[in-house]
Amino acid sequence: MNALEIFRRHRDELCAAWVDAVFSTYELDTKGFLRTKKDPFLNPVGDMTQQCARFLYDAAAGEDLTDEQVRDGIARFVKLRAVQDYPASHGLGVLFLMKNILRGKLLPLFAQADMLPSYLEAESRLDTVALMAFDLYTRDRELVLEQRIKEIKNQHAQLVRWARTVDGGPVGGSGEPKL
16 A cells, blocks of 8 residues: 555545644634534635645645645635634644644554655645645735725725815815814
8 A cells, every 4th residue: 555545545534633623723603603514605614624624635645736726725715814813823823733633643554554754745745735825825914904004095085085074165275174
Protein backbone atom coordinates (compact mmCIF):
# COMPACT_ATOMS: atom_id res chain seq x y z
CA MET A 1 0.00 0.00 0.00
CA ASN A 2 1.34 3.44 -0.90
CA ALA A 3 0.92 6.77 0.93
CA LEU A 4 -1.87 8.03 -1.31
CA GLU A 5 -3.92 4.89 -0.70
CA ILE A 6 -3.58 5.37 3.07
CA PHE A 7 -4.76 8.95 2.74
CA ARG A 8 -7.67 8.00 0.51
CA ARG A 9 -8.83 5.31 2.91
CA HIS A 10 -9.20 7.85 5.76
CA ARG A 11 -10.33 10.91 3.79
CA ASP A 12 -13.97 11.13 4.87
CA GLU A 13 -13.21 10.46 8.53
CA LEU A 14 -10.38 12.98 8.77
CA CYS A 15 -12.14 15.68 6.76
CA ALA A 16 -15.13 15.34 9.10
CA ALA A 17 -12.81 15.59 12.11
CA TRP A 18 -11.28 18.81 10.74
CA VAL A 19 -14.69 20.32 9.99
CA ASP A 20 -15.78 19.49 13.53
CA ALA A 21 -12.61 21.07 14.92
CA VAL A 22 -13.25 24.25 12.90
CA PHE A 23 -16.87 24.39 14.06
CA SER A 24 -15.70 24.10 17.66
CA THR A 25 -13.95 27.48 17.29
CA TYR A 26 -17.32 29.23 16.97
CA GLU A 27 -19.68 30.33 19.74
CA LEU A 28 -21.83 27.62 21.31
CA ASP A 29 -25.10 28.64 19.62
CA THR A 30 -23.37 28.84 16.22
CA LYS A 31 -21.71 25.43 16.60
CA GLY A 32 -25.03 23.61 16.82
CA PHE A 33 -26.38 25.34 13.74
CA LEU A 34 -23.22 24.66 11.73
CA ARG A 35 -23.21 21.00 12.68
CA THR A 36 -26.88 20.27 12.04
CA LYS A 37 -27.83 22.27 8.93
CA LYS A 38 -26.57 20.48 5.82
CA ASP A 39 -28.25 22.61 3.14
CA PRO A 40 -25.58 24.83 1.51
CA PHE A 41 -28.11 27.65 1.05
CA LEU A 42 -29.18 27.63 4.69
CA ASN A 43 -25.65 27.04 5.97
CA PRO A 44 -23.08 28.52 3.57
CA VAL A 45 -20.43 28.59 6.31
CA GLY A 46 -20.78 24.85 6.79
CA ASP A 47 -20.65 24.28 3.04
CA MET A 48 -17.52 26.42 2.63
CA THR A 49 -15.86 24.61 5.51
CA GLN A 50 -16.70 21.19 4.05
CA GLN A 51 -15.34 22.20 0.65
CA CYS A 52 -12.16 23.60 2.16
CA ALA A 53 -11.64 20.40 4.16
CA ARG A 54 -11.67 18.28 1.02
CA PHE A 55 -9.19 20.48 -0.85
CA LEU A 56 -6.96 20.89 2.18
CA TYR A 57 -6.87 17.15 2.76
CA ASP A 58 -6.41 16.22 -0.90
CA ALA A 59 -3.58 18.73 -1.29
CA ALA A 60 -1.83 17.36 1.80
CA ALA A 61 -2.36 13.80 0.58
CA GLY A 62 -0.65 14.56 -2.72
CA GLU A 63 -3.66 14.17 -4.99
CA ASP A 64 -3.08 15.46 -8.51
CA LEU A 65 -4.27 19.05 -8.00
CA THR A 66 -2.87 22.20 -9.52
CA ASP A 67 -2.09 25.23 -7.37
CA GLU A 68 -5.01 26.99 -9.02
CA GLN A 69 -7.42 24.19 -8.11
CA VAL A 70 -6.30 24.25 -4.49
CA ARG A 71 -6.45 28.06 -4.37
CA ASP A 72 -9.96 28.06 -5.83
CA GLY A 73 -10.99 25.26 -3.47
CA ILE A 74 -10.00 27.10 -0.30
CA ALA A 75 -10.70 30.69 -1.45
CA ARG A 76 -14.32 30.92 -0.24
CA PHE A 77 -13.41 29.61 3.20
CA VAL A 78 -10.45 31.98 3.47
CA LYS A 79 -12.61 34.92 2.38
CA LEU A 80 -15.15 33.97 5.03
CA ARG A 81 -12.44 33.94 7.70
CA ALA A 82 -11.08 37.28 6.41
CA VAL A 83 -14.39 39.11 6.78
CA GLN A 84 -14.97 37.76 10.26
CA ASP A 85 -13.43 39.87 12.99
CA TYR A 86 -10.52 37.56 13.79
CA PRO A 87 -6.81 38.19 13.89
CA ALA A 88 -4.98 36.30 11.13
CA SER A 89 -3.65 33.74 13.62
CA HIS A 90 -7.20 32.77 14.57
CA GLY A 91 -8.64 33.12 11.08
CA LEU A 92 -6.09 30.86 9.45
CA GLY A 93 -4.86 28.93 12.47
CA VAL A 94 -7.70 26.48 11.88
CA LEU A 95 -5.85 25.17 8.83
CA PHE A 96 -3.16 23.81 11.12
CA LEU A 97 -5.74 21.80 13.04
CA MET A 98 -5.45 19.37 10.13
CA LYS A 99 -1.87 18.61 11.19
CA ASN A 100 -2.97 17.48 14.63
CA ILE A 101 -5.69 15.34 13.10
CA LEU A 102 -3.27 13.75 10.63
CA ARG A 103 -0.70 13.15 13.34
CA GLY A 104 -3.25 11.47 15.56
CA LYS A 105 -4.57 9.07 12.94
CA LEU A 106 -2.10 8.73 10.07
CA LEU A 107 1.32 9.25 11.60
CA PRO A 108 1.17 5.94 13.50
CA LEU A 109 0.09 4.15 10.31
CA PHE A 110 2.94 5.68 8.32
CA ALA A 111 5.43 4.90 11.09
CA GLN A 112 4.23 1.31 11.23
CA ALA A 113 4.60 0.99 7.44
CA ASP A 114 8.09 2.59 7.62
CA MET A 115 6.88 5.46 5.41
CA LEU A 116 7.66 8.50 7.59
CA PRO A 117 9.24 10.50 4.73
CA SER A 118 5.94 10.24 2.82
CA TYR A 119 4.05 11.48 5.85
CA LEU A 120 6.44 14.41 6.34
CA GLU A 121 5.95 15.38 2.68
CA ALA A 122 2.22 15.56 3.37
CA GLU A 123 2.78 17.94 6.28
CA SER A 124 5.03 20.03 4.05
CA ARG A 125 2.30 20.22 1.41
CA LEU A 126 -0.13 21.28 4.13
CA ASP A 127 2.25 24.10 5.11
CA THR A 128 2.37 25.19 1.47
CA VAL A 129 -1.42 25.36 1.33
CA ALA A 130 -1.44 27.40 4.54
CA LEU A 131 0.97 29.90 2.97
CA MET A 132 -1.27 30.07 -0.09
CA ALA A 133 -4.22 30.71 2.21
CA PHE A 134 -2.30 33.46 3.98
CA ASP A 135 -1.79 35.26 0.65
CA LEU A 136 -5.52 34.97 -0.07
CA TYR A 137 -6.40 36.10 3.45
CA THR A 138 -4.15 39.16 3.19
CA ARG A 139 -5.69 40.15 -0.13
CA ASP A 140 -9.21 39.68 1.20
CA ARG A 141 -8.49 41.68 4.37
CA GLU A 142 -7.10 44.51 2.24
CA LEU A 143 -10.33 44.54 0.22
CA VAL A 144 -12.39 44.67 3.41
CA LEU A 145 -10.33 47.56 4.74
CA GLU A 146 -10.59 49.44 1.45
CA GLN A 147 -14.36 49.07 1.61
CA ARG A 148 -14.41 50.37 5.18
CA ILE A 149 -12.30 53.38 4.19
CA LYS A 150 -14.63 54.09 1.28
CA GLU A 151 -17.63 53.84 3.59
CA ILE A 152 -16.06 56.26 6.09
CA LYS A 153 -15.26 58.73 3.32
CA ASN A 154 -18.85 58.53 2.07
CA GLN A 155 -20.18 59.08 5.59
CA HIS A 156 -17.85 62.04 6.06
CA ALA A 157 -18.96 63.57 2.75
CA GLN A 158 -22.59 63.11 3.78
CA LEU A 159 -21.92 64.84 7.11
CA VAL A 160 -20.24 67.75 5.33
CA ARG A 161 -23.22 68.10 2.99
CA TRP A 162 -25.58 68.00 5.96
CA ALA A 163 -23.53 70.58 7.88
CA ARG A 164 -23.69 72.94 4.92
CA THR A 165 -27.48 72.86 4.94
CA VAL A 166 -28.14 73.27 8.68
CA ASP A 167 -31.16 75.51 9.30
CA GLY A 168 -32.40 75.02 5.77
CA GLY A 169 -29.66 76.87 3.92
CA PRO A 170 -25.98 77.00 3.27
CA VAL A 171 -23.88 77.69 6.33
CA GLY A 172 -21.19 80.30 5.84
CA GLY A 173 -20.42 82.02 2.58
CA SER A 174 -17.33 79.98 1.75
CA GLY A 175 -18.96 76.61 2.07
CA GLU A 176 -17.33 76.04 5.44
CA PRO A 177 -19.58 75.54 8.45
CA LYS A 178 -19.79 78.41 10.97
CA LEU A 179 -18.60 77.65 14.45
